[in-house]
Amino acid sequence: MTIGRRPAERAGLLFVSPYLLFLAVFSAYPLLFAFYLVFHRWDIVSPPVYVGLANFSYLAGDVKFWRALLNTALFLALHVPLQIVFSMLIAMALAEKIAARGFFRAVFFLPVIISGAVVTILWQKLYATDTGVFNQLLACLGLPPVRWLTSTKLAMASIAVMATWKNMGFYVVLFLAGILNIPGHLYEASRIEGASRWQDFRFITLPLLRPTMLLVVVLSTLGAFSLFIEPYVMTGGGPLDTTLSVVLYMYKHAFMFQHMGYASTVGFALALLALVVVLVQKRYLDTEAHY
Amino acid sequence: MPSTKKLALHLVLVCAAASFLYPFLWMAAAALKPGSEALSMSLWSSHFTLANYAAVFKKIPIGRALLNSLLVASCTTASVLFFSSLAGYALAKLRFRGKQAVFIAALVTMMIPGQLTLIPLYTLIVRFGWIDSYLGLIAPGMMSAMGILIFRQTFMAIPDELIEAARIEGCSELDILIRIFWPLSKPAMVTVGIVTFMASWNEVLWPMMVIREQQMMTMPQMITMFSVGGQAGGELGVELAASMILVLPIAAAYAFFQRYFIEGIATAGIKG
Numbered sequence A: 001m002t003i004g005r006r007p008a009e010r011a012g013l014l015f016v017s018p019y020l021l022f023l024a025v026f027s028a029y030p031l032l033f034a035f036y037l038v039f040h041r042w043d044i045v046s047p048p049v050y051v052g053l054a055n056f057s058y059l060a061g062d063v064k065f066w067r068a069l070l071n072t073a074l075f076l077a078l079h080v081p082l083q084i085v086f087s088m089l090i091a092m093a094l095a096e097k098i099a100a101r102g103f104f105r106a107v108f109f110l111p112v113i114i115s116g117a118v119v120t121i122l123w124q125k126l127y128a129t130d131t132g133v134f135n136q137l138l139a140c141l142g143l144p145p146v147r148w149l150t151s152t153k154l155a156m157a158s159i160a161v162m163a164t165w166k167n168m169g170f171y172v173v174l175f176l177a178g179i180l181n182i183p184g185h186l187y188e189a190s191r192i193e194g195a196s197r198w199q200d201f202r203f204i205t206l207p208l209l210r211p212t213m214l215l216v217v218v219l220s221t222l223g224a225f226s227l228f229i230e231p232y233v234m235t236g237g238g239p240l241d242t243t244l245s246v247v248l249y250m251y252k253h254a255f256m257f258q259h260m261g262y263a264s265t266v267g268f269a270l271a272l273l274a275l276v277v278v279l280v281q282k283r284y285l286d287t288e289a290h291y
Numbered sequence B: 001m002p003s004t005k006k007l008a009l010h011l012v013l014v015c016a017a018a019s020f021l022y023p024f025l026w027m028a029a030a031a032l033k034p035g036s037e038a039l040s041m042s043l044w045s046s047h048f049t050l051a052n053y054a055a056v057f058k059k060i061p062i063g064r065a066l067l068n069s070l071l072v073a074s075c076t077t078a079s080v081l082f083f084s085s086l087a088g089y090a091l092a093k094l095r096f097r098g099k100q101a102v103f104i105a106a107l108v109t110m111m112i113p114g115q116l117t118l119i120p121l122y123t124l125i126v127r128f129g130w131i132d133s134y135l136g137l138i139a140p141g142m143m144s145a146m147g148i149l150i151f152r153q154t155f156m157a158i159p160d161e162l163i164e165a166a167r168i169e170g171c172s173e174l175d176i177l178i179r180i181f182w183p184l185s186k187p188a189m190v191t192v193g194i195v196t197f198m199a200s201w202n203e204v205l206w207p208m209m210v211i212r213e214q215q216m217m218t219m220p221q222m223i224t225m226f227s228v229g230g231q232a233g234g235e236l237g238v239e240l241a242a243s244m245i246l247v248l249p250i251a252a253a254y255a256f257f258q259r260y261f262i263e264g265i266a267t268a269g270i271k272g
Helices: A003-037 A054-061 A063-095 A101-113 A116-127 A133-140 A155-180 A184-192 A197-208 A210-225 A229-234 A246-255 A260-285 B003-032 B051-059 B062-093 B099-109 B114-127 B134-141 B145-156 B160-168 B173-184 B186-202 B205-210 B219-228 B236-271
Strands: none
Touching: A003 A260, A003 B062, A003 B099, A003 B114, A003 B173, A054 A260, A063 A101, A063 A155, A063 A210, A063 A246, A063 A260, A063 B003, A101 A155, A101 B003, A101 B236, A116 A133, A116 A155, A116 A229, A116 B003, A116 B219, A116 B236, A155 A210, A155 A229, A155 B003, A155 B236, A184 A197, A197 A210, A210 A260, A229 A246, A229 B219, A246 A260, A246 B114, A246 B205, A260 B114, B003 B051, B003 B236, B051 B062, B051 B236, B062 B099, B062 B134, B062 B145, B062 B173, B062 B186, B062 B219, B062 B236, B099 B145, B114 B134, B114 B205, B134 B205, B145 B186, B145 B236, B160 B173, B173 B186, B186 B219, B186 B236, B205 B219, B219 B236
């Protein structure tokens, strides 16, 4: 090492040192402490008690946890496909030569910048059984009111529709960028070959959008796993726990019952599951198309 | 495309756009309507009034919440911009031992699911005695790996000759970062700034964990408690007026800097 480089070496270490401190305190320590907590029972007030694998065995037999996991899986299964289909359709429409593309893009993006708290409160009013706008609309058409948030069959679907509406603009922007990136000569060539619009979509657009698709699937899946504020505000997890999400369940254990060890175990299990699901998605979607 | 098809496409888009705008317009209208009319689907009333907004200010310390939100979001954003660009500069342009390890650590932290560290992080804040304090709200968000990676990438494209020249002039590394690299990286500053400010402004789960006292609540938490806790007395107009107070500042900023918002959030989303 030359002497002339030393000041830069010092500056480099100095410049990253705040981040290293931050990393140690707010990332590494919580990560290690999460491992510690899953083997302990702790109410924050008294000292933690070592319980071995008791948290895990309780988790395995905890009907409510499995219920919450099933609910989260249902939300995922409804939300992710809805998100992909609608944002892709809108992006394809916006990719055509249309008037005021910028305006439309901005309108669809609007819910993305609004706090989930507001969107949830707003949709709770729209969904209200007696007075909500949706049921007023149905009444105009002469149809009976629907119990959007109070029916055990519909509540989670209603939440999934709202979440799709809230995040769609973000995914439209991703898909639109992906579609506009596809070289135009591919479509020209297929026009000469006499291909239909559906064949264009099936054999050009869809394969070339694969990287975007993977991104959309992974991001919306991770979002779905952290479902919290929507059921917290709209249903409190009800009716009959049908909208209780895993994060909401974790929150309840930590803050209503002060079960830090068990809440941490629930979070641990959820994070592990999210990781596995995303890895599987990557395995099946991460293949390049070559043209 | 034949013109009938084109017309149909526009028609579909207009309908879709209406379904995205109508809920917000309805909220804005309902917040201005007297109680008896608030439930109506119509966006118009001949009795528009500010009574709901007045009621919000009377029932909850919303002014204080607004101030808390502004303070927390501003401090978080300033801190993220400064410290992320500082580390990003070191990773892009300076040589030091362990540089690669720091870069990899930043990449890895972005992959840790939030659910895993949420509870331990909360217990840490309890132990620091930061419950019901600004520090508890701000400290865990003071730096961002996403910001560091965006700055690193942006700074790498700036030629080394500028640094050499500045060093000969006697500039310190901090001078170089602030006087040369910041002005040359405005798009990255705007992206990281908007994304951080917006995320902080809208965040609701973390404040709900570390804040109990009403005086310390940020806006999203305050309006959530107001709505769930039933303090609004079931008055729809009042509840929605409270929500509008959270929406208006960010919607106004969006109206002016829409392009930056969309591109910034898309960039950060892809990197993150």
